[in-house]
Amino acid sequence: MKITKMQGLGNDYIYVNCFEETVKDPVTLAQKISDRHFGVGSDGLVLIMPCEEADFRMRMFNADGSEAEMCGNASRCVAKYIHDRGLSNKEEISLMTGAGIKILKLNVKDGVTESVRVDMGEPELEGLKIPVNVNANPVIGAPVEALGREYRMTCVSMGNPHAVIFVDDADSFDVHGVGASIEVNPLFPRKTNVELVTVKDRTHLRMRVWERGSGETLACGTGACATLVATVLNGLCERKAVLELNGGPLTVEWDAETNHVFQEGPAAFVFDTEYEE
Ligand SMILES: N[C@@H](CCC[C@H](N)C(=O)O)C(=O)O
Numbered sequence: 001m002k003i004t005k006m007q008g009l010g011n012d013y014i015y016v017n018c019f020e021e022t023v024k025d026p027v028t029l030a031q032k033i034s035d036r037h038f039g040v041g042s043d044g045l046v047l048i049m050p051c052e053e054a055d056f057r058m059r060m061f062n063a064d065g066s067e068a069e070m071c072g073n074a075s076r077c078v079a080k081y082i083h084d085r086g087l088s089n090k091e092e093i094s095l096m097t098g099a100g101i102k103i104l105k106l107n108v109k110d111g112v113t114e115s116v117r118v119d120m121g122e123p124e125l126e127g128l129k130i131p132v133n134v135n136a137n138p139v140i141g142a143p144v145e146a147l148g149r150e151y152r153m154t155c156v157s158m159g160n161p162h163a164v165i166f167v168d169d170a171d172s173f174d175v176h177g178v179g180a181s182i183e184v185n186p187l188f189p190r191k192t193n194v195e196l197v198t199v200k201d202r203t204h205l206r207m208r209v210w211e212r213g214s215g216e217t218l219a220c221g222t223g224a225c226a227t228l229v230a231t232v233l234n235g236l237c238e239r240k241a242v243l244e245l246n247g248g249p250l251t252v253e254w255d256a257e258t259n260h261v262f263q264e265g266p267a268a269f270v271f272d273t274e275y276e277e
Contacts, residue, residue: 001277003033005042005270006081008073010218010247012270013060014042015074015081018049030061033275034214040275043214046074048081054094054101056082062213066191069098070159072221072263076116079104080267083113099159107264117264120222123229123254124157131161133187138233146181147174153182154230158261160212161192162226166234170198170208179210193220195227203241205231218247225261228252 001023004015014033016023023029030045032038044062051057058078060071075095082088083106093104103119124130125138132155134142139155144163153163163182167173179194194210207227209220224243231237232254240253250265 001275002272003040003275004081004272005040006077006268007247007270008076008219008221008267009245009250009265011073011220012042013044013046013071013074013077014040014275015046015048015077017081017085017087018047019087023047026059026061027065027067029277030063031065034063040273043211043217044068044071046071046078048078048087051096054096055088055090056093057096059098062211063215064213066213067098068160068213070102070120070222071097072118072120072158072223072225073219073265073267075102075104075118075221076265076267079106079116079118080113080269083108084269097159113267115264116267117262118221120158120225120261120263122259123226123261125229125233127155130155130157131189132163132192133189140233144182144185144187146178146185151178151182154233155192156226156229158222158225160222161188161190162195162223162230163188163192164195164197164227164230166231166236167196167198170196170206173208175208175210175216179216183210183212193223193226195220195223195230197227197231199231199236200244202237204244205237205241206244208246219245219250221250221263221265224250224252225263229254229261
């Protein structure tokens with residue numbers, strides 16, 4: 001099977017062009033291929049597929065094989081893949097995801113994709129729809145327990161669930177212990193992604209992420225969007241800010257007029273290869 005590794009801010013996935021390849025069991029393939037010792041090594045698997053309702057369809061699977069509704073970094077990489085492989089010459093592409101249709105806008109200079117801007121749609125703030133078992137809208141400062149301590153979380157769905165926790169120093173925080181514990185907290189019927197965030201100033205946020213199904217990654221696009229929304233809801237930042245992720249900066253904006261969240265950042269090829277299942 002022909003496969004391509006790509007990364008967006010170090011959030012790396014294996015991409016399969018399903019116009020040419022057939023993936024019978026994406027759950028097992030995601031688990032095997034993502035393994036950094038026995039497989040290729042990635043945060044998961046992304047399938048680029050035909051679609052009737054939009055230009056293309058994306059399905060994404062975390063490293064543990066669980067399917068996620070949406071992936072912000074992968075959506076930028078899919079845009080670059082489609083453009084660079086000539087699957088479409090549109091500079092604005094509609095992409096069907098498990099969280100509905102997203103619009104990808106390529107910023108191409110001299111034939112090179114410099115960045116991709118994604119309209120991530122409206123955030124979901126109603127607790128039971130995120131879903132988190134907290135009957136509030138929005139869910140701000142809700143208590144959650146991890147490793148014998150109580151934390152306060154703001155919950156946001158960008159199609160997938162996120163619990164955002166403000167901490168004094170995200171860099172020294174126990175993301176692995178606390179993240180892994182909150183991911184599977186029974187408050188979250190579909191588990192959750194966890195963002196640990198330090199507000200640097202009103203336009204700069206430091207964020208580390210524990211991703212549902214993949215563990216700590218270098219970046220999470222939906223997580224960055226959820227974090228910006230959560231930080232605005234807490235009155236701690238402007239509606240546009242730079243999120244400093246382990247893998248680099250991502251600009252996120254929550255537009256007051258449309259209520260849509262936009263993220264803009266890089267997408268890069270790593271390599272093409274062939275994989276024997
Ligand atoms: N890294 C992604 C999110 C991938 C899915 C997530 N782990 C989930 O299960 O919801 C991003 O860039 O958004």
